[in-house]
Amino acid sequence: MTSITTTRSxxxxxVQQFYARQMQALDSRKLEAYADTFxxxxxxxxxxxRVPARTRAGIIRDLYAAHERFADDPQQRxxxxxxxxxxxxxxxxxxxxxxxxVIATRPGGNPELVRSCVVHDVLVREDGGLRNRSRMVxxxxxx
Amino acid sequence: MTSITTTRSxxxxxVQQFYARQMQALDSRKLEAYADTFxxxxxxxxxxxRVPARTRAGIIRDLYAAHERFADDPQQRxxxxxxxxxxxxxxxxxxxxxxxxVIATRPGGNPELVRSCVVHDVLVREDGGLRNRSRMVxxxxxx
Amino acid sequence: MTSITTTRSxxxxxVQQFYARQMQALDSRKLEAYADTFxxxxxxxxxxxRVPARTRAGIIRDLYAAHERFADDPQQRxxxxxxxxxxxxxxxxxxxxxxxxVIATRPGGNPELVRSCVVHDVLVREDGGLRNRSRMVxxxxxx
Numbered sequence: 001m002t003s004i005t006t007t008r009s010x011x012x013x014x015v016q017q018f019y020a021r022q023m024q025a026l027d028s029r030k031l032e033a034y035a036d037t038f039x040x041x042x043x044x045x046x047x048x049x050r051v052p053a054r055t056r057a058g059i060i061r062d063l064y065a066a067h068e069r070f071a072d073d074p075q076q077r078x079x080x081x082x083x084x085x086x087x088x089x090x091x092x093x094x095x096x097x098x099x100x101x102v103i104a105t106r107p108g109g110n111p112e113l114v115r116s117c118v119v120h121d122v123l124v125r126e127d128g129g130l131r132n133r134s135r136m137v138x139x140x141x142x143x
Numbered sequence: 144m145t146s147i148t149t150t151r152s153x154x155x156x157x158v159q160q161f162y163a164r165q166m167q168a169l170d171s172r173k174l175e176a177y178a179d180t181f182x183x184x185x186x187x188x189x190x191x192x193r194v195p196a197r198t199r200a201g202i203i204r205d206l207y208a209a210h211e212r213f214a215d216d217p218q219q220r221x222x223x224x225x226x227x228x229x230x231x232x233x234x235x236x237x238x239x240x241x242x243x244x245v246i247a248t249r250p251g252g253n254p255e256l257v258r259s260c261v262v263h264d265v266l267v268r269e270d271g272g273l274r275n276r277s278r279m280v281x282x283x284x285x286x
Numbered sequence: 287m288t289s290i291t292t293t294r295s296x297x298x299x300x301v302q303q304f305y306a307r308q309m310q311a312l313d314s315r316k317l318e319a320y321a322d323t324f325x326x327x328x329x330x331x332x333x334x335x336r337v338p339a340r341t342r343a344g345i346i347r348d349l350y351a352a353h354e355r356f357a358d359d360p361q362q363r364x365x366x367x368x369x370x371x372x373x374x375x376x377x378x379x380x381x382x383x384x385x386x387x388v389i390a391t392r393p394g395g396n397p398e399l400v401r402s403c404v405v406h407d408v409l410v411r412e413d414g415g416l417r418n419r420s421r422m423v424x425x426x427x428x429x
Contacts, residue, residue: 078402103387111426115253141250155302229303
């Protein structure tokens, strides 16, 4: 009676906060912390045409492999999620469709817009917080 | 007594959600769905120096005309609204001043920043949701 | 009993609204209005390697000095804050870590991405609203 259940407004802010911390972890190359924002059985397809990574362990392996290309090309990447459209499901999961920009700044250079994407997430609640059960990324401009 | 009225926080998230769905519709070229986010008597001036479109039917005609230029120049456009400043009015309408970036990605190309704007909206509540009663767009960099 | 205390959700929207109005003031060159969003004893370090400005009067002087470079190079700048991670402290202050993009549009030109930053704020409540007690800006791509 006295408890206020989570409203749509609460949820909206909660997901924004979740994304902020999640992507700040990725951009700081805290790959384990980033992978920990996925469920144990999650699926993550970040590159069209590439088989999605499965399970958290698989996601970590995939992240390390994907970051190898930066070994010889240092750059600070930033992932900006905006225009978040949430669609809560009856099973308690949340479908989120959000725009993502990837910006890269090389030492001494100006920031460059390197990718415009649409991210399709399924979020679930675990241990009181949110996690990605799946993430599928569409890239703009693919031929 | 038991009802919780819409707070400013609820409103802020609600408008963000409204913009996300509205602009995802536009960027997917769902022009009727986009026009349906305006009131029947709305006014929409998206290009300085051009007479604003009036009424939803007029807005649809204008949208189709404006999108003709993309017939020979395929590109995925994204409209990103950020830095939203809301000013609720006594009559129940909401003035919203928000930054908009337009990003375009051509097939095989990198995303390009094509426009930086300030959007001046008047939003009203209709049928339980929000709609634009007017939208006026200022473009940065006009001579 | 009947009052609803500020929830995390309320706070998240409140800070977004605060940043929108704060940065719209800066981008409109309303420097006094911008400085007024800092506490009287605030510290503001916007450029790495430069001594942070202290006190509101010092911040205003610094803003005017920093804006002199635009006297011969007119441009509309926009500061976009996204991916806001809030960390409320026990003393009532709020640590905020947020991405900032600076976009500049010169007359007749396209918008350019001129800076990607991470902003580290400490916000406090004064006179019922929020103010920056400190702001420290990290720039991406520094050698």
